[in-house]
Amino acid sequence: xxDGTFLSPAYLDVTTLDGAPGATGRxxxxxxxxxxxxxxxxxxxxxxxxxxLGMLGEGEMRFSALKRRVDGISQKMLAQTLRTLxxxxxxxxxxxxxxxxxxxxAITPLGRELLGALQWLxxxxxxxxxxxxxxxxxxxxxxxD
Amino acid sequence: xxDGTFLSPAYLDVTTLDGAPGATGRxxxxxxxxxxxxxxxxxxxxxxxxxxLGMLGEGEMRFSALKRRVDGISQKMLAQTLRTLxxxxxxxxxxxxxxxxxxxxAITPLGRELLGALQWLxxxxxxxxxxxxxxxxxxxxxxxD
DNA sequence: CAGCATCCATGACGATACTG
DNA sequence: CAGTATCGTCATGGATGCTG
Numbered sequence: 175x176x177d178g179t180f181l182s183p184a185y186l187d188v189t190t191l192d193g194a195p196g197a198t199g200r201x202x203x204x205x206x207x208x209x210x211x212x213x214x215x216x217x218x219x220x221x222x223x224x225x226x227l228g229m230l231g232e233g234e235m236r237f238s239a240l241k242r243r244v245d246g247i248s249q250k251m252l253a254q255t256l257r258t259l260x261x262x263x264x265x266x267x268x269x270x271x272x273x274x275x276x277x278x279x280a281i282t283p284l285g286r287e288l289l290g291a292l293q294w295l296x297x298x299x300x301x302x303x304x305x306x307x308x309x310x311x312x313x314x315x316x317x318x319d
Numbered sequence: 320x321x322d323g324t325f326l327s328p329a330y331l332d333v334t335t336l337d338g339a340p341g342a343t344g345r346x347x348x349x350x351x352x353x354x355x356x357x358x359x360x361x362x363x364x365x366x367x368x369x370x371x372l373g374m375l376g377e378g379e380m381r382f383s384a385l386k387r388r389v390d391g392i393s394q395k396m397l398a399q400t401l402r403t404l405x406x407x408x409x410x411x412x413x414x415x416x417x418x419x420x421x422x423x424x425a426i427t428p429l430g431r432e433l434l435g436a437l438q439w440l441x442x443x444x445x446x447x448x449x450x451x452x453x454x455x456x457x458x459x460x461x462x463x464d
Numbered sequence: 465c466a467g468c469a470t471c472c473a474t475g476a477c478g479a480t481a482c483t484g
Numbered sequence: 485c486a487g488t489a490t491c492g493t494c495a496t497g498g499a500t501g502c503t504g
């Protein structure tokens with residue numbers, strides 16, 4: 175990161191999937207518009223995705239169970255987020271044709287990989303959110319003069 | 320993560336900063352409402368924060384330089400995001416009293432730590448976004464019947 | 465049970481204009 | 485140069501009601 179790896183033109187390949195090397199000349203554009211950070215954030219940047227992925231990391235679970243445990247989520251956002259996660263290949267959806275129907279969600283290996291990468295962020299939050307909160311207090315005091 | 324570490328009651332301490340242990344009994348509530356994931360996402364979940372932190376990870380930079388290099392950002396969002404990052408202790412702001420004034424931003428050790436944790440996510444995106452894109456295509460085909 | 469469709473409020477964001 | 489202030493737009497997401 176410090177050497178700017180995530181600014182590199184290689185990201186274009188990830189984004190376009192055709193990897194046109196001729197278009198990788200202008201570094202600034204690559205940074206701003208085609209960085210996979212954008213796509214990544216679409217997935218992990220909303221408040222429910224990580225929560226649901228974390229829940230399913232504990233084991234497969236049904237719609238109603240997820241709704242109960244991830245308290246505060248609306249069924250709209252639950253259904254919507256689950257669909258996105260499924261489409262991204264991060265979780266699977268299994269329909270048991272009972273009456274009434276029963277649907278079970280489970281994390282995929284790809285999803286578990288993401289969860290693993292996320293762990294570093296979680297660890298940082300665990301250990302450093304206190305420092306962030308302190309910085310905020312200090313900042314607010316400095317500005318309150 | 321797989322064992323549910325980021326669901327643990329310990330997160331309450333991070334959130335409330337008073338660490339009332341008596342309130343940590345109900346696991347479900349802890350998961351949903353006080354998980355630092357929420358606070359964390361406020362910081363890294365928007366599209367400009369990571370980009371700016373990454374830019375400043377390369378070296379200190381002035382307002383106008385950031386605006387030029389992070390192409391597509393409005394001066395409103397640039398100023399706003401920089402202020403948030405500064406308040407969180409992730410970057411510093413140095414004002415040189417020239418005419419006209421010159422302001423330089425730099426990453427802090429705390430910010431660099433976050434950038435390091437972010438690197439795992441970036442790496443995942445680099446290597447696996449292709450798999451995600453493939454999963455999307457497969458999903459869309461499945462649903463298009 | 466597991467959703468989808470609809471309506472609606474909030475607020476995020478960009479564009480523009482102005483200032484020390 | 486480095487912002488602040490204001491406005492309009494648009495997307496996000498919650499609440500509600502309906503269905504196989």
